[in-house]
Amino acid sequence: MDNNNTTTTGRRDDDHTPTAAAGADGPKKFPKGVVLGADGKPCRSCTSFASWAAITKSQTKGASAGTTTGTAVPSTFSSQPSPPADCPPDVEALGRSTWTLLHSITATYPTAPTASQQDNARGFLRSFASLYPCWVCAEDFQDWMKTNTPRVSSRDEFGRWMCEAHNAVNVKLGKDVFECSRWEERWRTGWKDGRCDG
Structure with missing residues (x-):
């Protein structure tokens, strides 16, 4: 199986980086690193800013050439290292903010x-895992929790469990x-x- 393709349903492949979706004129190509949503369109909260910028660049090139499929651009293309602060978060900004929130919850959890x-x-963890904006990340977290049941009987146990969850993601990345x-x-x-302490 080719690990760089997906259908318009946005279901993931092994490396979570679909690069094509079916369109009226055949498959539409996207730069490596672009993740598609269930609607077959690029998922902003699942895709890095660099890959998102590459979409814009490829669409601009495609439009100037009179095509609708665009030209794939390396995912390293980016005119700036991260999106401006007033833009929707990319997968990286969302992840950093999420881990800060989750670890802060464990840090204030009762002993x-x-x-x-x-x-x-x-219940929070189940809801969080089903509502998380990046569907690939959400599915990974749900799968991880199936074999790593949340340990919440104390602050230390919960904090260590969350650290293990974070480390599992770090290993994948x-x-x-x-x-x-x-x-x-x-x-x-x-x-x-x-x-x-200042």
């Missing part, structure tokens, strides 16, 4: 939560993993060297 608070945490024994320093108390 000895009630049964109701534990139910709320599990080829990023460094974080030492989960230090999650509380990073997200709740601040580093022991005092640099977070």
Whole structure:
């Protein structure tokens, strides 16, 4: 199976980077890294700003050449490193903000939560995983939770579980993993060297 194609349903392939969707004039080509939504159109919250900018560049080239399929542009094309602050977030900005929120929730979670608070945490994670704007990310998180049930019986347990979830994503993206024994320093108390204290 070709890992760079998808149908108009936007269902993902193995590497989550569909590059074509069927159109009236045949498949429409998109730059590598562009993820399609269920409507067959590029998903802004699933795609990096660089790839999104490449779409615009390829559409401009296609229009000037009188074509509708566009010209694929390397996903490294970008006139600026990130979108302006008043633009919808790309997948990277959305991810950074999301991890900040999720880790902050675990950092303020009770040390000895009630049964109701534990139910709320599990319910939040289920809802979050079904509503997350990047459908590829949402499906990955849902799949990960099937084999890594949320551990919410204490702050430390929840914080370590969230760190493990974050590390699983980092591994997929080829990023460094974080030492989960230090999650509380990073997200709740601040580093022991005092640099977070002003």
